[in-house]
Amino acid sequence: MRLGIDWGGTKIEIIALSNEGKELYRQRTQTPRDDYRGCLDTVKQLVDAAEDATGQKGTLGLGIPGSLSPRTGLVKNANSTWMNGQPLDKDLEALLGRSVRIQNDANCLAVSEATDGSGAGAHVVHAIIIGTGSGSGIAIDGRAHVGANGIGGEWGGITVPWLKEDEYPGPDSWIGHKGVIDRWCSGTGFQLDYQERSGTLLKGQEIMALKRAGDSTACDAYDAYVSRLGRSLAMCANLLDPDVFVLGGGMSNIEELYADLPDTMAPYIFSDTYETPIRKALHGDSSGVRGAAWLWD
Known part of the structure; x- marks a missing residue:
């Protein structure tokens, strides 16, 4: 099972997909604005709820309105500015006890649509x-x-x-x-x-x-x-x-x-x-x- 989270400025959403791409679970909640620790706790609550509902443990990917700096490993360029300068991947991995893959939310949109959406089969989306x-x-x-x-x-x-x-x-x-x-x-x-x-x-x-x-x-x-x-x-x-x-x-x-x-x-x-x-x-x-x-x- 694959878990995906979209961490935006107004909402945090989780989806659980089977390995074939079938939706198994979905939930969204309001983003605790200007509260980095509160956002981490919200992510954990969503992951726990998804895994309880499906009875499975999943890999976790996260889309954010910014990116991780290759130099420092910290979040940069996020318009949800309270994320900037934070070691988000390390904090989540410590909190959830698993590896986490993080990408810019627009990159996640591109991957989704290239996989099984409006750009499926295209070389460059x-x-x-x-x-x-x-x-x-x-x-x-x-x-x-x-x-x-x-x-x-x-x-x-x-x-x-x-x-x-x-x-x-x-x-x-x-x-x-x-x-x-x-x-x-x-x-x-x-x-x-x-x-x-x-x-x-x-x-x-x-x-x-x-x-x-x-x-x-x-x-x-x-x-x-x-x-x-x-x-x-x-x-x-x-x-x-x-x-x-x-x-x-x-x-x-x-x-x-x-x-x-x-x-x-x-x-x-x-x-x-x-x-x-x-x-x-x-x-x-x-x-x-x-x-x-x-x-x-």
Whole structure:
């Protein structure tokens, strides 16, 4: 049996998969924010509950919104900032009495979708999370591409490319740079951009309902979002040229994106033709937790 955990900023979720990939158990609970020790205890409680329910002991993979530094072994680049600087793998191994494999949550999404999702069978899968934050991960032949420094696919801290005159220099972000993809291409960024235009903070689906009804402010916010996301994807197309892009996170449920992004990307792609598909994650917002379980494949 394989156990996977997705440790996010708002929820911690566990899944138990059989060796054939059948779901045996799933549970999620609220993340104890700003409480590292509380998060460790929550992980242990979830693992104990899964193994009690299935009557089996499993391998454990963990997806986090950051990565482990190859130099120090400590968590870095996590937007759940209370994780940064912590020896997460060692702490969990001591707590659970077993080895733990940890990957960036976007890498887990890529592995999941490359294994039995929208990118199954593809050589290179580039998975993009567009949810509370925006990150990306790469799977090559079903395995996460971590990179020499543990930052393979880490696009959230990159400034949105081909900035327009009225966008420069862009808003501040937790990363410390202006106009970055994490700030502008996330669901949070979509909401904040609409708020700046309208003076009202709405959820993404509420903004899209207004857009579909013809509201001009919502239309402008959506067009700006598609442009920024399209330019960011075009940059990755030029650099990596994956076989498929897979979108996950709440914004991936906006069906209009799949029709609008290719035309938005086209002017920025250095090729006379570009037909790489952009697909929604087959396993939805739980794809990352499945990928964490598959880290032991």
